[in-house]
Amino acid sequence: MSTSGRPREFKDTAVIDAAMDVFWSNGYEACSTQELCERTGLGRGSLYNAFGSKHDLYEQALQRYHEQGIAAQLDILNRPIAVKNRLRRLLEWAVAADFTSPDRRGCFAINAALERACKDPMVEKVFTRHVERLEEAICGVIKSGQESGEIAADRSAEQLAALFLSSYYGLRVLNTGTQNRLLAEQIIAGALDAIF
Template identity: 50%
Template sequence: MSGRPKEYDDDAVIDAAMQVFWSNGYEACSTQELCERTGLGRGSLYHAFGSKQHLYEMALRRYQERAIQTQAGTLSTPGSAKDKLRALLQWGMDDDLDPANRRSCMALFSAMERSSKDPAIDRINRAYVDQLEAALRHVIETGQRTGELRADQPPAQVTRAFLASYYGLRILGQSMPDRAFLQDVVEGTLAAL
């Protein structure tokens, strides 16, 4: 005799939980809100996903999978290295300034909120940054080889400086949502390349 059939879709539950965690962060997210948004009762939620922590890890991975697809896709479009890097910065700025969706990058927020407290979240966030760094490094190495970008600094150093500017832009997009200010950050970042 088999058990009662599952009446929910794991992917839909993870997507719903991702929206809650993305809006509230981990600490401010209540089990009650997770239950309301996923449509599962507390017992079903914990039976299916084990804990709030495990559900958060799954939701964070889902967010990061989608984000890296978008970012790597932006970096692999036709055009010059600077065009690709500008497109990524512009995408981040536009995303953060979207009036219909005023919330920060979930990956960035999780790094600030949880990475120093939780080794599992730290590993997930490091793997994500490593993927983004690899995609950026490819663009930067190509730009250095073609002479479009300065080649007087090692590609790893240039890539990491760009990453710092990119994440700084994302934080400023939340704390200083002024398009002209942020556009200056974009232009300054690109001028340094």
Template identity: 40%
Template sequence: MGRPKQFDPDAAVEQAMQVFWRHGYGATTPQGLVDALGIGKGSLYNAFGGKRQLFDLALRRYLDLQNATVAQLLDGSGPVKERLREALHFIAQTDLADPDRRGCMALNSAMEFGRTDAAVTAQVQGMFDRMEGAFCALIEEGQRAGEIAPGRDAKALASLLLNTVNGMKLTARVESGPDRLRRVIDTTVDLI
């Protein structure tokens, strides 16, 4: 009979997500993971198979959290454009408040792996598709409510919003304050 696990695998994936998000995949060593998670190397390999498998779990967790956050921000009642503006401001404020300015783990991973890793590319594309779908649903709701012109292409506007969020996340990594992001948000919402 094997020894019981001395750690919570779910908490370990959460901690690993923080490590990979801060350092990226390439700069994260197995020893760095072991130290951060407070587990032995044997436990790391027995529980997760290795660094790459743990990275995949951590990236999936990040993507799920991001999609859930965006869906929650956009859901609700009230004028669609105001909900959109509030969601974009929340995203900007969250990124600017991060003392490490880690940016977006999905975008960081896409830049690190490029298109050389089909699994990472597919995960990031899946997040983009879900986020764009949430934006499209919000725009269609605004069209039904008369807030957004019904002749506008909802999918094209959703793609614009996805690209805006991705650009904001990159900008927030280097900005010292919120002014530029506020201008981007206000202009984007006004264009919708």
């Protein structure tokens, strides 16, 4: 038995992943403790002993989603291929994720930000960190494209990264709300044409 006061190891990935699935599908407000218990396999007492509160568990689920998502996005952006192909693949990765979800639940981080960022500093902090890391990576890719001559250097990499980022997040929201693949393809083409 742990003497450090830290939760037991059973809580880690399996329970957090199960909770993430519930929060992702329902949102924070509509997520009941009963459903969290059913999906994680923990009783109410065990759940609160391990995580402290529903909000603490939500934070761990959102943080885990952030870490997994940013790792996948950075993997795409850091591939040793042409800059245009890296940026295109990131947009295509988003479309694949958004159109293959059976319940059209979109991106958990975006959903959390839309539901709670204005009233929950934790959500604002995690989402801002995610956006900043992605923007930094995109900016780095664009700078490398400018250095190689793939992208004209008449605009700042920061400006182009912000433009791409707005297209990326607009794409994610529209994908979830409309499931319009033609529109998604037009956004991808337009975003790339604006940079290259």
